[in-house]
Amino acid sequence: MGDSQYSFSLTTFSPSGKLVQIEHALTAVGSGQTSLGIKAANGVVIATEKKLPSILVDEISVQKTQILTPNIGVVYSGMGPDSRVLVRKSRKQAEQYYRLYKEPIPVTQLVRETATVMQEFTQSGGVRPFGVSLLVAGYDDKGPQLYQVDPSGSYFSWKASAMGKNVSNAKTFLEKRYTEEMELDDAVHTAILTLKEGFEGQISGKNIEIGVIGSDRIFKVLSPSEVEDYLQEAE
Amino acid sequence: MSRGSGGGYDRHITIFSPEGRLYQVEYAFKAVKAAGVTSIGVRGKDSVCVVTQKKVPDKLLDQTSVTLLFPITKYLGLLATGITADARTLVQQARNEAAEFRFRYGYEMPVDVLARWIADKSQVYTQHAYMRPLGVVAMILGIDEEKGPQLFKCDPAGHFFGHKATSAGGKEQEAINFLEKKMKNDPEFTYEETVQTAISALQSVLQEDFKASEIEVGVVRKEDQIFKVLSTDEIDEHLTAISERD
Numbered sequence: 001m002g003d004s005q006y007s008f009s010l011t012t013f014s015p016s017g018k019l020v021q022i023e024h025a026l027t028a029v030g031s032g033q034t035s036l037g038i039k040a041a042n043g044v045v046i047a048t049e050k051k052l053p054s055i056l057v058d059e060i061s062v063q064k065t066q067i068l069t070p071n072i073g074v075v076y077s078g079m080g081p082d083s084r085v086l087v088r089k090s091r092k093q094a095e096q097y098y099r100l101y102k103e104p105i106p107v108t109q110l111v112r113e114t115a116t117v118m119q120e121f122t123q124s125g126g127v128r129p130f131g132v133s134l135l136v137a138g139y140d141d142k143g144p145q146l147y148q149v150d151p152s153g154s155y156f157s158w159k160a161s162a163m164g165k166n167v168s169n170a171k172t173f174l175e176k177r178y179t180e181e182m183e184l185d186d187a188v189h190t191a192i193l194t195l196k197e198g199f200e201g202q203i204s205g206k207n208i209e210i211g212v213i214g215s216d217r218i219f220k221v222l223s224p225s226e227v228e229d230y231l232q233e234a235e
Numbered sequence: 236m237s238r239g240s241g242g243g244y245d246r247h248i249t250i251f252s253p254e255g256r257l258y259q260v261e262y263a264f265k266a267v268k269a270a271g272v273t274s275i276g277v278r279g280k281d282s283v284c285v286v287t288q289k290k291v292p293d294k295l296l297d298q299t300s301v302t303l304l305f306p307i308t309k310y311l312g313l314l315a316t317g318i319t320a321d322a323r324t325l326v327q328q329a330r331n332e333a334a335e336f337r338f339r340y341g342y343e344m345p346v347d348v349l350a351r352w353i354a355d356k357s358q359v360y361t362q363h364a365y366m367r368p369l370g371v372v373a374m375i376l377g378i379d380e381e382k383g384p385q386l387f388k389c390d391p392a393g394h395f396f397g398h399k400a401t402s403a404g405g406k407e408q409e410a411i412n413f414l415e416k417k418m419k420n421d422p423e424f425t426y427e428e429t430v431q432t433a434i435s436a437l438q439s440v441l442q443e444d445f446k447a448s449e450i451e452v453g454v455v456r457k458e459d460q461i462f463k464v465l466s467t468d469e470i471d472e473h474l475t476a477i478s479e480r481d
Contacts, residue, residue, distance in 0.1 A: 006364045010250050020253075027255030052396070055415055061347065061387070061397025081358035081393025084351075126364040128250045131257075 006126025021129055022122055025151035028131035029078040029163060034198055035064075036162035036170055037075070037135040038191050039146040043184035043214035044137035046075040046146075047191045049164075049199065050209050065211040065221045069094045071139050072107055073211045073219035077164035078132035078151075086130060090114045107138035111147040111155050119153025133163045139217045166198030173197055184214050192234050205231065248364040259368060260361050263391035266370035267317035272303070273404040274316045275436045276374045277414070278386040279429030281457035283376040285314040285386075286433040287404075288441070289451050304453045304464055308333045310343055311377040312453045312462035316403040318370035325371055329353060346377035350387035350395045358393030368392075372403040376453065378460045402436075410440045426456055430473050431480070444478070447471040 011021040035048035048064050065075045066087045074090070076083040093113045097105040114134065122129045134149040148163065149155040160178045162170035173194050182190070188210065196203050205224035213219040222230075245252040249259040274287035291301050303315045305326045313329060315322030332352055336344040353373055360368045368391040375387045388403065389395040400418050402410030413436050424432060430452065438444055447470040455462045465473075 010244075010248070010364060021251050024251030024253055024255050027253070028251060029255070031255055054401075054411055056398050056400045056411065056418055058397035058399055079392075081354065081361065084355060084393075085358060085362075088355075121362070128257075128362055128364070130362075131251070131255065 008125050009123055010126065010128060011122045019122065019152070022152045025078075025129040025131050026133075029133045029151065030165065030167065032077040032079070032132075032164045034162065034164035034166040034170060034195065035075045035077045035135060036160070036174065036191060036194055037137055037146045037148075037158065038160040038174070038178065038182070038187040039137075039144050039158065040182045040184045040187035041180065042144065043139065043187070043212060044144045044146050045184065045187045045191050045210065045212045046073060046135050046137045047195055047208060047210045048075045048077070049195060050207050052207075059206050063209065063221065065209045067219050067221075068110065068136070069104060069138075069219075071104060071213060071217040071219055072110060072136060073138070073213060073221070074134050074136050075209070075211060076132045076134050079130075082130045083132045083134070086114060086117065086132065086134065089117050104140070106140050106142070107136065107145045107147070108142075110138070111136050111149060115149045115153045115155045117153075118149060118151060122152060135161060135163065137211065137213055137219070139213045139215065139219075144213070162194065169198050170194050184212060188212060188230055189234055192230055196234070203231065204228065249361050249368065250364070257361055257392075260392045263368040263370050267372050267391070267403065268405050268407070270317050270370075271405050272316060273402065273406040273410060273437065273440060274303075274314055274372075274374065275400075275402050275410055275414070275433045275440075276314065276376065276386045276388070276398065277400045277424070277429050277433040277436070278384050278398065279424035279426060281384060282424075282426040282429050282454060283378075283384045283386045284430045284433045284452065284454045285312070285374050285376055286430075286437050286450055286452050287314055287316065288437070289449055298448070302451060304451045306462050306464070307349065307375075308337070308343060308462075310455070310460050310462055311346060311349060311375065312455060312464075314374040314376070314453060316372045316374075321369040321371045322373075325353065325369060325373060328356070345379055346375055346385040346387060347379070347397065349377075350375045350389055354389045354393050354395035357389060357391055361391070361393055374401065374403065376455050377462065378455055378457050384455070384457060400432075400436075402440075406440045410436055413439055426454075427473070427476065430454065431477050434470075434473055435477050438477075445474065447474060 033049040037046040205227035276285040400414040447467040452465040
């Protein structure tokens with residue numbers, strides 16, 4: 001980084017001490033499609049709306065939920081192209097960790113390294129912050145974990161969280177429904193109900209995506225028909 | 236008091252505006268529309284067809300050198316809509332990348348991999364201040380070994396999607412409305428139907444009947460997988476078939 005002509009940061013402090021570009025990046029996230037995650041006692045579920053600009057778009061070609069390692073998955077709210085960059089960098093970092101230590105990367109470490117990348121883009125010359133917030137779901141020796149990473153590079157571990165357009169309603173809904181003893185199946189149902197709350201139009205297996213990871217430690221994106229099954233149970 | 240809009244530079248380089256938007260990217264989209272050309276792409280059961288207007292602004296120009304339809308490899312085609320100069324840069328880089336892919340990995344670059352590469356490059360321009368986004372929407376077509384005919388569209392924001400049919404340029408929205416009606420029940424078009432749907436969509440949206448020399452048509456078919464630019468005679472056959480059908 002540090003593009004030659006722009007050896008100065010574009011993200012600078014305002015007189016009131018705010019980093020305005022980061023705030024604008026958060027606004028970009030807040031106008032993105034809703035996504036959420038729930039940590040259950042025996043796994044994690046992450047889900048997102050998948051509203052496509054036209055029926056002409058082939059929904060099979062679009063997958064918003066991505067696998068970073070076999071036991072870590074991620075979903076985003078905000079600018080899709082920016083998320084692709086972060087997914088690629090995270091995957092590489094995970095592989096480099098494995099090459100060095102011959103062990104799969106712990107979830108916290110991967111989250112930290114991804115967050116570091118995001119922070120660098122708020123300070124380096126000639127670049128803008130990422131316009132995405134990420135929800136990272138993983139299962140390692142410490143058990144199931146859910147992290148949210150923001151454009152500023154700050155990250156927190158969550159029991160349940162939501163991002164995007166419908167964030168406040170979704171979070172209120174989650175606060176009411178969340179219990180620590182929840183099992184993965186219940187968590188998936190709760191996730192679907194939360195998405196349904198703010199969903200404009202008819203919810204179906206084709207316009208939402210759900211990713212789960214259980215004690216088998218394998219992150220899996222559910223197929224549209226599996227999502228449909230859960231939707232029917234939730235009726 | 237805070238210098239909310241970054242001193243007004245949010246319109247000059249790709250930094251965020253207070254509403255969380257990237258003005259430079261939005262202006263790049265406008266540049267695509269302002270080029271005044273509309274393009275259409277349609278995916279059929281075993282073929283893909285793209286069509287664009289051929290506007291030759293000066294009679295003294297050599298018509299054969301005016302083109303927005305480029306072969307990237309023998310099997311992949313790219314239709315650019317927008318600023319011609321930006322399109323040529325993109326095509327040059329795409330050709331290089333596809334050739335290196337073939338050399339490095341020993342098999343032809345698949346359609347979606349090329350589309351993703353172009354989209355990722357476009358994303359870099361939206362995040363780094365030193366380069367502006369390209370004023371081009373690119374439609375990539377080819378036959379995928381496993382998935383069959385594929386049509387991808389990449390835009391200045393770095394988005395890319397696979398499409399059953401799509402459009403770009405001045406009359407993009409009208410064309411998409413037209414195509415949504417035609418593709419509503421997931422019809423499986425034959426090669427002739429694919430080409431004729433694409434051409435008649437363009438004619439309907441621009442409300443004029445074309446001569447073969449006024450449009451460019453590119454196709455790729457499952458039977459031979461090779462990307463071909465149709466000759467004026469071949470285009471004429473399709474135009475005649477359309478007018479007889481109507």
